[in-house]
Amino acid sequence: MKSQSSPPSPLSSLRSRVVAVAAAAAVLAGVAVTYTLQAAERAESADATSEFGLDRGKLYFRSTTEAAGRVARVPASGGGGGGTRTTGGPSCERFYAAAGTGLCLQRRSGIPPKSYAVVLDDRLREKRRIALTGIPNRARVSASGRMLSWTMFATGDSYAGSSFSTRTSILDTRTGYLIKNMEEIPLTLDGRRYHSPDVNYWGVTFAKDDNRFYATVSTKGKTYLVRGDMAKWSATTLRSNVECPSLSPDNTRIAFKKRVRKGTRDPWRLYVLDLRTMREHPLAERHSVDDQAAWLDDDTLAYALPGADGRKQDIWTTRADGSGRPTLRIRDGSSPAAVR
Amino acid sequence: MYLATTDAVAKASEQEQSGVRRGRVAGPVLALGAVSLVTDISSEMVTAVLPLYFVLQLGLSPLQFGFLDGLYNGVTALVRLAGGYAADRGGRHKLVAGGGYALSALSRLGLLLAGGATAGIGAALAADRIGKGVRTAPRDALISLSSPPDTLGRAFGVHRAMDTTGALLGPLAAFALLWATADAYDAVFVVSFCFGLLGVLMLVAFVPGHLSQVSPRPSRPAPERHRPAAPRPRALGLLRVPAFRRVLCAAALLGAATIGDAFLYLLLQRRLDFAISWFPLLPLGAAAVYLLLAVPAGRLADRVGRRVPFLAGHVALLGGYVLLLAPTDGWPLLIGVLLLLGIFYAATDGVLMALVAPVVAQERRASGMAVLQTGQALARLVAAAGFGAAWTLWGVGTALTCAVVALTVAVAGAAALLPQSHTSSGGPT
Numbered sequence: 001m002k003s004q005s006s007p008p009s010p011l012s013s014l015r016s017r018v019v020a021v022a023a024a025a026a027v028l029a030g031v032a033v034t035y036t037l038q039a040a041e042r043a044e045s046a047d048a049t050s051e052f053g054l055d056r057g058k059l060y061f062r063s064t065t066e067a068a069g070r071v072a073r074v075p076a077s078g079g080g081g082g083g084t085r086t087t088g089g090p091s092c093e094r095f096y097a098a099a100g101t102g103l104c105l106q107r108r109s110g111i112p113p114k115s116y117a118v119v120l121d122d123r124l125r126e127k128r129r130i131a132l133t134g135i136p137n138r139a140r141v142s143a144s145g146r147m148l149s150w151t152m153f154a155t156g157d158s159y160a161g162s163s164f165s166t167r168t169s170i171l172d173t174r175t176g177y178l179i180k181n182m183e184e185i186p187l188t189l190d191g192r193r194y195h196s197p198d199v200n201y202w203g204v205t206f207a208k209d210d211n212r213f214y215a216t217v218s219t220k221g222k223t224y225l226v227r228g229d230m231a232k233w234s235a236t237t238l239r240s241n242v243e244c245p246s247l248s249p250d251n252t253r254i255a256f257k258k259r260v261r262k263g264t265r266d267p268w269r270l271y272v273l274d275l276r277t278m279r280e281h282p283l284a285e286r287h288s289v290d291d292q293a294a295w296l297d298d299d300t301l302a303y304a305l306p307g308a309d310g311r312k313q314d315i316w317t318t319r320a321d322g323s324g325r326p327t328l329r330i331r332d333g334s335s336p337a338a339v340r
Numbered sequence: 341m342y343l344a345t346t347d348a349v350a351k352a353s354e355q356e357q358s359g360v361r362r363g364r365v366a367g368p369v370l371a372l373g374a375v376s377l378v379t380d381i382s383s384e385m386v387t388a389v390l391p392l393y394f395v396l397q398l399g400l401s402p403l404q405f406g407f408l409d410g411l412y413n414g415v416t417a418l419v420r421l422a423g424g425y426a427a428d429r430g431g432r433h434k435l436v437a438g439g440g441y442a443l444s445a446l447s448r449l450g451l452l453l454a455g456g457a458t459a460g461i462g463a464a465l466a467a468d469r470i471g472k473g474v475r476t477a478p479r480d481a482l483i484s485l486s487s488p489p490d491t492l493g494r495a496f497g498v499h500r501a502m503d504t505t506g507a508l509l510g511p512l513a514a515f516a517l518l519w520a521t522a523d524a525y526d527a528v529f530v531v532s533f534c535f536g537l538l539g540v541l542m543l544v545a546f547v548p549g550h551l552s553q554v555s556p557r558p559s560r561p562a563p564e565r566h567r568p569a570a571p572r573p574r575a576l577g578l579l580r581v582p583a584f585r586r587v588l589c590a591a592a593l594l595g596a597a598t599i600g601d602a603f604l605y606l607l608l609q610r611r612l613d614f615a616i617s618w619f620p621l622l623p624l625g626a627a628a629v630y631l632l633l634a635v636p637a638g639r640l641a642d643r644v645g646r647r648v649p650f651l652a653g654h655v656a657l658l659g660g661y662v663l664l665l666a667p668t669d670g671w672p673l674l675i676g677v678l679l680l681l682g683i684f685y686a687a688t689d690g691v692l693m694a695l696v697a698p699v700v701a702q703e704r705r706a707s708g709m710a711v712l713q714t715g716q717a718l719a720r721l722v723a724a725a726g727f728g729a730a731w732t733l734w735g736v737g738t739a740l741t742c743a744v745v746a747l748t749v750a751v752a753g754a755a756a757l758l759p760q761s762h763t764s765s766g767g768p769t
Contacts, residue, residue: 028537036530039521039526110515196732198732
């Protein structure tokens with residue numbers, strides 16, 4: 001008999017060590033299996049059917065507390081912490097809706113994990129499902145409900161190992177035409193046609209005519225506001241240091257996040273840009289906002305911030321003219337979308 | 341035969357004489373391999389899900405994630421050196437390595453307890469990276485100290501194959517768990533912790549603690565001649581050993597011409613334009629080749645000398661670059677690049693440790709390996725940054741051509757630098 005391990009120990013000692021490690025392994029396996037089973041039980045079945053539809057005068061959002069991960073709604077008017085929330089909408093990582101169309105970005109775990117953009121009708125029933133890869137990030141529906149756009153973060157697709165790049169898609173629900181990755185759109189930067197492998201778009205927002213749109217483009221470490229044209233399929237930069245634009249309902253202003261600090265500590269602040277004068281002003285919110293703000297009406301913007309007291313995210317509102325003070329609108333929520 | 345006759349070596353050769361078949365590696369190497377396998381399941385589980393966890397569950401921005409992730413990679417270089425030095429002082433390899441394993445295992449609990457607090461997550465990530473940095477050099481030193489010098493290649497081959505097995509299983513386990521629990525990331529952390537703790541227990545139980553009874557006192561025959569006078573086993577003294585210096589320079593030179601896997605995968609994706617959902621499978625393909633070839637490459641290294649496979653591995657990498665430049669397309673390109681990348685890792689990763697072990701005195705083994713690994717890692721960092729810049733400035737074709745030229749020069753330089761042989765003669769110096 002020879003021992004596998006070399007220390008000067010008799011066989012009995014090796015055997016006792018094997019027994020001890022095997023016993024420990026059994027205990028650890030027990031812990032792992034028990035915890036996993038409990039977690040699996042805890043996970044409620046992600047029900048696709050919604051208990052409500054898209055109605056005017058409601059503010060929809062993704063709930064991060066009760067019925068976590070599912071869409072909920074509150075009346076659009078009336079402030080406060082949202083006592084009258086109705087839960088039980090579709091299960092989405094990111095949600096937006098306008099007129100009779102909802103857009104729900106989902107992720108399903110598995111090997112490999114899959115993501116979907118799900119188009120929903122006015123009863124929030126599934127109309128179309130598009131398989132994607134990456135991590136859901138931005139979602140927008142044009143005011144008419146016709147044009148949809150979403151952005152996914154792609155991991156592993158980057159020039160530096162740990163950074164992300166984005167893939168932005170545009171879907172015309174009337175024709176069914178889908179642009180899976182708008183990266184190839186002819187881009188004019190500072191007046192010249194521009195080519196670079198590192199061009200990334202995100203945060204598309206459509207105008208009332210369902211043709212003109214605005215978005216962020218980033219290249220070589222800078223971000224720009226671009227104006228795009230669906231019919232001509234072209235894009236032109238207007239201004240630098242603009243991210244996640246969001247067009248006001250009257251189409252005269254753009255809310256966006258502006259990088260005000262280098263590095264990762266509180267880098268962004270919300271601004272509003274007047275498209276006629278091209279003048280911008282900061283909003284009253286002093287926290288760094290990493291979200292595509294949503295216009296509740298022509299005077300009010302909503303956006304998600306990391307929650308206090310262990311809450312994941314809260315939805316705040318602030319006035320678009322920069323006056324007043326931000327208000328906590330919905331605790332434990334993200335992806336605000338007002339259906340007007 | 342070069343190198344001191346250590347207790348461990350004596351024991352290992354006793355084992356061989358007493359009927360252990362040729363081709364087996366020493367018990368401690370198998371034990372360390374098993375520890376690495378289990379630990380890699382643990383760590384790769386977490387690595388695979390962290391981006392998703394941060395962005396989806398916690399709502400951190402990718403920017404913050406990238407920052408957290410990148411922050412500690414620089415730190416690990418220093419920690420690695422400290423780990424190597426601490427292990428050499430008094431021959432506490434097992435203690436230092438075990439501390440590193442334990443710290444990484446505990447960091448999973450940290451992730452669990454941190455909830456959404458960025459500071460807590462940052463601390464947990466730091467603990468994990470520090471643990472990884474601390475343990476690597478002592479572990480490789482233990483492998484080298486418990487193997488006869490003429491079987492080092494095989495020993496490292498076996499270890500790396502087991503290690504890679506864990507790295508392949510980890511992400512599968514993690515995604516299966518997420519799938520089964522509908523994205524319960526806490527379950528991933530708990531299971532990862534269990535694997536990590538099991539790894540620590542296996543290390544404690546099966547890896548002998550006092551291999552370095554070899555170093556302080558007993559027999560000090562020939563090779564100790566590059567050791568300075570006994571009372572100063574300083575880590576910096578290593579750089580005064582010409583053979584070590586040459587290995588270090590060769591590794592750094594080659595590292596500075598190694599552009600990084602992420603770029604190769606990205607280039608493959610661009611050339612072949614396959615669905616992005618296949619992207620995560622590319623590293624698995626290369627790892628599978630690595631896994632299959634690690635042991636044969638190690639054995640070959642023992643037979644023909646370690647510099648040959650080490651250089652040949654880099655030639656394989658060069659072949660991968662050339663293939664990406666050539667008008668190859670479709671499956672041949674994909675399979676060719678992944679195969680060559682796998683060969684590169686199989687022929688260089690463990691082999692480099694086997695190459696350096698004989699030129700570093702035992703009581704400085706862990707420090708020497710730490711210095712070498714750090715030098716290589718820093719050089720690769722420079723290479724990645726340089727390639728990224730070249731790509732942006734001149735386009736991908738020119739950047740790749742530069743890489744081909746740089747690697748060709750580096751291989752030639754390394755061939756001139758690397759000592760001819762360690763296994764035979766009385767020493768490389």
